[in-house]
Amino acid sequence: MPSISLWAYPWDIARIGIERVVESLVETNISSLSVATTYHSGQILSLAGGDPQLITSPSGPLFDFRNSSWGQGTIKVTPMALYRELGSALSNAGISLRGWTIVGHDQHGLDPVVNVWDQPIAHSACPVANQGAIYQLIEQLGDLGFFSALDLEAVGYTPVFHGGHHEISGVIITPLLNLLLSICFCPSCEARFQQDMDWSGFRRKVQQDIERLIHSESAGDDMAQYLGERQQLAQFIQRRSQIVESIVNQAFLTQHAMEMAVIAHSFGKSTRLSWLEGIPTRPTLHGDIISLGYGKPVQIQDDIQWLLEMGWSVDRIIVGQTLVANTVPTLSAAEQRLGVALDLGITRFSFYNLGLLNTLRWEWLKRLSEMIWNRSYA
Numbered sequence: 001m002p003s004i005s006l007w008a009y010p011w012d013i014a015r016i017g018i019e020r021v022v023e024s025l026v027e028t029n030i031s032s033l034s035v036a037t038t039y040h041s042g043q044i045l046s047l048a049g050g051d052p053q054l055i056t057s058p059s060g061p062l063f064d065f066r067n068s069s070w071g072q073g074t075i076k077v078t079p080m081a082l083y084r085e086l087g088s089a090l091s092n093a094g095i096s097l098r099g100w101t102i103v104g105h106d107q108h109g110l111d112p113v114v115n116v117w118d119q120p121i122a123h124s125a126c127p128v129a130n131q132g133a134i135y136q137l138i139e140q141l142g143d144l145g146f147f148s149a150l151d152l153e154a155v156g157y158t159p160v161f162h163g164g165h166h167e168i169s170g171v172i173i174t175p176l177l178n179l180l181l182s183i184c185f186c187p188s189c190e191a192r193f194q195q196d197m198d199w200s201g202f203r204r205k206v207q208q209d210i211e212r213l214i215h216s217e218s219a220g221d222d223m224a225q226y227l228g229e230r231q232q233l234a235q236f237i238q239r240r241s242q243i244v245e246s247i248v249n250q251a252f253l254t255q256h257a258m259e260m261a262v263i264a265h266s267f268g269k270s271t272r273l274s275w276l277e278g279i280p281t282r283p284t285l286h287g288d289i290i291s292l293g294y295g296k297p298v299q300i301q302d303d304i305q306w307l308l309e310m311g312w313s314v315d316r317i318i319v320g321q322t323l324v325a326n327t328v329p330t331l332s333a334a335e336q337r338l339g340v341a342l343d344l345g346i347t348r349f350s351f352y353n354l355g356l357l358n359t360l361r362w363e364w365l366k367r368l369s370e371m372i373w374n375r376s377y378a
Contacts (some may be wrong), residue, residue, distance in 0.1 A: 001347070001376075002031075002347040002348070002349075002372050002373055002376035003031040003032065003347065003348045003349070004029065004030050004031050004032075004349050004350075004351070004369055004372055005030070005031060005032040005033070005034050005098060005318070005348075005349070005350035005351070006025065006028075006030050006032075006033055006034065006350070006351050006353070006354055006365075007034045007035075007036075007100055007151075007350060007351065007352050007353045007354065008021075008033055008034065008035050008036070008100075008353060008354035008355065009035075009036050009039070009044070009046070009055070009063070009353070009354070009355050010035060010036060010063060010070070010077050010079065010082055011046060011048075011055055011063070011070075011072065011075050011077060011355070012046055012048035012049070012354050012355025013035065013048075013082065013086060013354070014075055014076070014077050014082065015046065015048045015049030015050060015053075015075060015355070016048045016049040016354075016355075017049070018082075018085055018086050018089050019089065020049075021033075021086075021354070022089045022090060022093050022095070024362075025090075025093070025095055026093050026095070027366070028362075028365055028366050028369050029369045029370070029373055030095060030369065031095060031096065032095060032096040032097065032098050032148070032149075033086075033090060033095060033096075033097055033098065033354075034097075034098035034099070034100040034149075034151050034350060035083070035086065035097065035098070035099065035100060036063055036100045036101075036102070037063075037064075037065040037079075037099045037100065037101045037141060037147075037150075038061055038063065038064050038065065038101055038102045038103075038107060038137075039060075039061060039062045039063040039064075039100075039102055040060045040061060040062060040102050040105045040106035040107075040123070040154070041057045041058060041059050041060035041061070041062050041106045041123075041164075042056070042057065042062055042164075043055075043056040044056070044062075044355075044356075045356075046355045046356075047355060047356060047357065047358055048354065048355035053073065053075075055072055055075075056072075059106065060105070060106020060107065060108075060123070061102070061106050061107055061108065062106075063077075064107075064108075065079040065080075065083070065141075065144075066079075066140070067079065068080075080144075083097070083144065083146040083147075084146060087146045087147075096148040096149070097146060097147055097148060098147055098148060098149045098150065098151055099141050099146070099147040099149070099150045099151070100150075100151045100153065101137070101141065101150050101151065101152055101153065102153050102154050103125075103127075103134060103137065103152055103153065103154050103155045104124070104125035104126075104127055104130060104134070104154050104155060104156075104158065105123055105124065105125065105153075105154035105158045106123050107125060107133075109133070110125035110126075110129075110130045110133055111125065111126055111129035111130055111186060111188070112124060112125060112126065112186075113125065113126045113157055113158075113182065113184040113186065114126070114184060114185050114186040114189075115160070115181060115182070115183070115184070115185065116180075116181075116183060116185055116203055116206045116207050116210065117207070118185065121158075121160050121182065123158060123162075123164065124157060124158040124159070124160070124182070125158075126157065126184045126186050126188060126189060127155065127156060127157065127243075127244050127247055127278070128184070128186075128188045128189050128192050128243060128247075129186055129187075129188035129189070131247055131250075134155075134247060134251055135250065135251050135254060138150070138251040138252075138254060138255050139254055139255060141255070141258075142254070142255030142257065142258050147258060148258065148259060149258055149259035149260060149261065150258055150259075150260050150261070151261050151263060151290060151350070152248065152260060152261065152262050152263065153263040153265070154265075155244065155247075155248060155262055155263075155279065156241075156244050156265075156277040156278030156279045156280075157182060157183075157184055157240075157244075157277055157278040158182075158277065159178045159179070159181070159182035159276065159277060160178065160181045160182045161173045161178050161181070161182075171214050174213070175223060175273055175276055176213065176223050176226055177210070177213045177214070178276065179276045180206050180209055180210050180213070181210060183206060183236075185203060192243065193236065193239065193240075196235075196239065197232060197235070197236060198232075201232075202232055202233075202236065205230070205232070205233075206233075237275060237278075240278045241275055241278055241279070241280050241281075241282075242280070244278045244279065244280050245280030245282065245284065245285050248260070248262060248280060248285060248286065248287075249285065249286045252286040252287055253286070259287060259288070260286065260287035260288070261287055261288035261289065261290050261318055262279065262280065262285060262287065262288075262289055262290065263279075263290045263292065263320070264279050264281055264289055264290060264291055264292065265277055265279060265292065269292075269294050269295030269296075269299055270295060270299050270302070270303060271291040271292060271303040271306070271307070272302065272303055272306055281307070281310070282310060282311075283310060283311040283312045283313075283316070287316075288316045288317070288318055288348075289307065289312065289316065289317060289318070290318045290319075290320050290350060291303050291304065291307060291317060291318070291319050291320065292319075292320040292322075293319045293320055293321055293337055293340075293341060294320070294321075294322050294327055296337075297336045297337055297339075297340040298340075300319070300337055300340045300341060301340045301343075301344065304317065304319065304340075304341060304344045304346060305344065308344070314344070314345040314346055314347065315347070315348070317346060317348065318348040318349065318350055319341045319346050319348070319349050319350075320349075320350050320351075320352065321334070321337060321338060321349055321350070321351050321352070321368070322351070322352040322353075323351060323352070323356075323357055323361045323364055323365060323368075324352070324353075324356055325361075331364050331367065334364055334368060335367075335368065335371065338368055338371060338372070339371075342371075342372065342375045342376075347372070347376050349372060351365060351368075
């Protein structure tokens with residue numbers, strides 16, 4: 001049975017109106033709507049329900065369901081009322097409501113990642129230091145009773161250079177350099193990892209390698225060779241991912257009435273590199289995995305095959321798709337990306353994003369939805 005989800009911002013739903021949102025989803029054969037419950041800072045151009053409007057916040061969170069109200073300009077949202085009314089209207093139309101939840105990025109009151117020089121990375125929360133807050137967040141969302149599932153984003157270590165606004169660097173930030181710059185050395189991580197490794201020696205080695213990479217101006221770091229030569233780092237990366245997985249699994253057990261899916265963020269648009277962020281990608285992870293198929297078709301194919309080879313079944317893989325113009329220039333490109341996933345047996349998809357689509361690209365979504373349903377029942 002195919003399923004098609006659509007990510008959405010609460011402010012866009014408020015601009016369009018719940019009734020019209022549901023009508024549009026029905027017209028497009030959308031199975032579920034995944035609405036943001038917490039969202040990081042940013043500057044977003046909303047194309048929903050009238051004139052283009054900038055939704056912006058200089059620091060996060062931009063939206064948090066735990067606040068009693070939210071507003072910008074003429075847009076007013078009462079989160080609890082919105083979810084309740086939206087969930088009811090969707091249910092009447094046979095559509096489920098998911099909660100798109102940014103776990104550890106730009107949230108107030110969380111302990112930050114601390115880099116190798118003891119400098120806090122303000123936008124990145126350490127999952128080890130904030131386990132209690134993660135469990136509480138999931139429990140609060142489950143207790144609301146509005147959501148059939150949660151899409152968990154930023155559940156690992158958000159890197160220092162992650163594509164956010166106003167990032168400045170005078171050197172090329174390769175995936176390897178980004179990893180080393182983003183490793184957390186906070187007291188909680190030290191207490192957790194020093195039982196298994198020489199933490200002080202590890203810190204010195206990371207500092208030395210960063211210095212070497214920064215001054216070598218090499219844009220072609222060989223990640224495989226680097227990790228092969230540094231077994232301590234390779235083992236640390238594996239252990240870090242296992243710890244994040246255990247946190248997610250424990251959170252899942254507290255709210256087993258809801259389904260959960262972890263968004264595997266990619267570097268260079270490849271889910272294979274999501275481990276750089278500490279995202280668990282083993283099938284021992286409870287719930288599903290969302291592989292962001294935003295790259296070229298060959299990358300999407302490679303990522304899905306990689307997940308299948310690890311033991312993931314196709315029914316547990318959701319492939320994210322985007323229709324934004326700077327990533328997908330033509331409908332043909334969108335069809336090629338989608339076709340690769342369909343050819344590999346994928347039947348579950350999630351599209352980005354309700355309020356970012358202009359009129360033409362909303363028509364594209366209808367075409368792609370039809371393509372999924374037709375291929376799934378062929």
